[in-house]
Amino acid sequence: MKYALLLATVLLLTGCAAERMASSRWPAGLSARAIDRVGQLKLNLRPWRAGPGVVITSRHYQIFTTVRNPIEQQLILLVLETEYAQFKKLVPEAAPKLPLYGFIFAHRRQWARFTARHLAGRAGAYLHADVAGYDDGAVFALFRTTVAEMLSVTAHEAWHQFSFVSLRDHLPAWLDEGLATQFETISWQRGQPHFISALNYPRWQALQRVCRRREFIAFPTFTRLEAGEVVAAGPVVTRAYYAEVWSLMLFLIDHYGRPKIATILHAACKGSLTAALLRTGLTAGQLHAETIHWNEIAGPLFFRKFITADPAKLFSEYKIFARQLVAAFPPSPELQAKTRLTPPPASSRGN
Numbered sequence: 001m002k003y004a005l006l007l008a009t010v011l012l013l014t015g016c017a018a019e020r021m022a023s024s025r026w027p028a029g030l031s032a033r034a035i036d037r038v039g040q041l042k043l044n045l046r047p048w049r050a051g052p053g054v055v056i057t058s059r060h061y062q063i064f065t066t067v068r069n070p071i072e073q074q075l076i077l078l079v080l081e082t083e084y085a086q087f088k089k090l091v092p093e094a095a096p097k098l099p100l101y102g103f104i105f106a107h108r109r110q111w112a113r114f115t116a117r118h119l120a121g122r123a124g125a126y127l128h129a130d131v132a133g134y135d136d137g138a139v140f141a142l143f144r145t146t147v148a149e150m151l152s153v154t155a156h157e158a159w160h161q162f163s164f165v166s167l168r169d170h171l172p173a174w175l176d177e178g179l180a181t182q183f184e185t186i187s188w189q190r191g192q193p194h195f196i197s198a199l200n201y202p203r204w205q206a207l208q209r210v211c212r213r214r215e216f217i218a219f220p221t222f223t224r225l226e227a228g229e230v231v232a233a234g235p236v237v238t239r240a241y242y243a244e245v246w247s248l249m250l251f252l253i254d255h256y257g258r259p260k261i262a263t264i265l266h267a268a269c270k271g272s273l274t275a276a277l278l279r280t281g282l283t284a285g286q287l288h289a290e291t292i293h294w295n296e297i298a299g300p301l302f303f304r305k306f307i308t309a310d311p312a313k314l315f316s317e318y319k320i321f322a323r324q325l326v327a328a329f330p331p332s333p334e335l336q337a338k339t340r341l342t343p344p345p346a347s348s349r350g351n
Contacts, residue, residue, distance in 0.1 A: 027075075027148040029188030037191050038074045045073075052110070057099070060084045065104040072147055076104060079151050080158055082193045083183055086341050087162045090179075091265045094166035102161070103141040104154065111143035129231050135160040148186075155183040155195070168271030170290045172299040173226040175264060178249035181242060182341060195341035198250055198331045206243035208326045215240050216322075219315040223299040226292055244322075251321045252307065253339050264306045273298075276305055 026035060044057040053066035058077045061084075067073060080102075088094065105111040111133075116123045119136065126134055133142025133153045140157035144150040159180040163171055170176075182197040210216055217225070217240060230241045252261065267273045274287050280297050287294075300311070308314045325331060 025147060026071075027151065027186065027188055030191065034188070034191030035071060038078070039071050041074050043070055043073055043077075053106075060098055060100055061102065062099040063102045063104055066106040066110050067104055067144060067150075068106065072144075072150075075147065075151060076154060079155055079186060079193050082342065083155055083158055083195070084162070086183070086195065087159070087166075090262070091166060091269050093266070093269050094162070096162065096165040100158075100161055100165065101139045102154070102158070103139065104150065105141075105143040108143045111141060114141060125228065125232065130235060131231065133157050135164070137161075137164045151186055151193075152184045155186065156180045159183055167265070167268040169268040169273035171264070171268055172223070172302050173295050174223050174245055174248070174299055174303065175261070177227060177242065178245040179261075181246035182249055182339070184246075193342075196336055197246075197253075197339040197341060198336045200246055201329060203243050203246040204326065204329050204331075206239040207247050207322060210240050210243050211323050211326050216319060217241060217244055219311055220300060223303050223311075224296040225299070226295040229292060247322050247325055248318055250325070250335065250339055251318045254321070254335060255317070256307075260307055264302065267306075273302070276301060 030038075046055050046057075048055050048064050051064060051066070053064065053068070056063045056065060056073050056077060058081055061077065061080050063073075063076060063080075065073065065076070067076070103111075103114060105114065112127055115126060115134075118141065119126070132145060132149065133140060133156075135141075135157045138161065140154075140161050142150070142153045142157060157180070159182075160176060163176055163179075171179075181200065181203060183195050184203070185196055185198075185200040187194045187196050187199065216222075217237075222241070222244060225241060230238050249261075264273070277287055277294075277298060280301065282294065282297060303311055325335075330336065
């Protein structure tokens with residue numbers, strides 16, 4: 001049986017600390033008219049009886065929050081519901097038990113109190129690290145820095161939650177984290193969120209450093225790592241790892257399309273991934289336990305089974321791709337189109 005694995009989102013994933021917040025309150029691309037329209041939408045609100053805030057409810061989510069601004073609350077729901085539709089496209093057969101629960105706090109101290117109570121003895125690694133949020137299996141919890149960062153972290157953690165509650169078998173970290181990073185970049189068009197993974201400027205900046213300093217995490221190690229180990233290793237390793245999983249996923253989509261990834265997700269959803277781990281040295285209990293030891297075996301094995309039998313060759317090709325990717329920002333329109341997780345607005349589509 002799966003148990004909760006903490007997967008942290010590094011505060012620096014958006015490329016700036018809280019003291020360097022954007023001058024505009026709202027994310028780029030949201031016009032005053034769009035904000036007005038968002039503000040006119042009706043919210044389903046009720047008091048949070050056991051907490052200091054409110055509960056906002058949408059079709060698939062219940063979010064417990066101390067964020068009081070109704071426009072921010074609406075933006076949270078817009079991102080989550082748009083993202084949920086993309087989740088269902090990735091894994092059409094998934095049928096998670098609803099609603100899905102999240103906790104979003106207006107201040108870090110509120111999040112820290114909740115985390116200390118919710119995680120108890122496991123909280124220290126996250127309270128003393130530079131993280132903005134985490135998922136604990138069926139729930140995620142984060143705090144707001146800027147509105148744009150809050151929405152980006154929400155989108156990242158929502159994938160982990162969906163993966164945990166929807167898939168019978170859990171995913172290796174390189175795939176679970178790689179997919180989560182694909183939802184971090186939110187492009188607002190006509191007041192609606194769109195996910196364009198290639199435009200993740202903070203990850204691109206981190207990848208620049210990796211390429212310049214030749215700090216790629218070696219392939220065997222990279223596929224064995226899980227998020228808790230990465231965070232414990234410190235911010236330099238964390239930035240490199242997340243830049244690598246983000247760009248590797250772009251590479252896989254660019255070179256192979258989505259079918260190979262879809263195959264793994266389908267196998268995980270129906271519970272057939274575990275069969276590949278038989279006779280690998282894992283005990284009967286460890287086969288279903290999302291642990292560091294499980295990931296050390298499952299990570300490289302699933303990569304070879306579902307992606308390529310020659311990972312060394314693929315990794316060499318990926319590093320060429322990564323160096324081409326960091327040559328200029330934004331990336332080519334072709335790559336943007338391939339890695340777009342939401343369709344363009346109707347007026348911009350071809351006839």
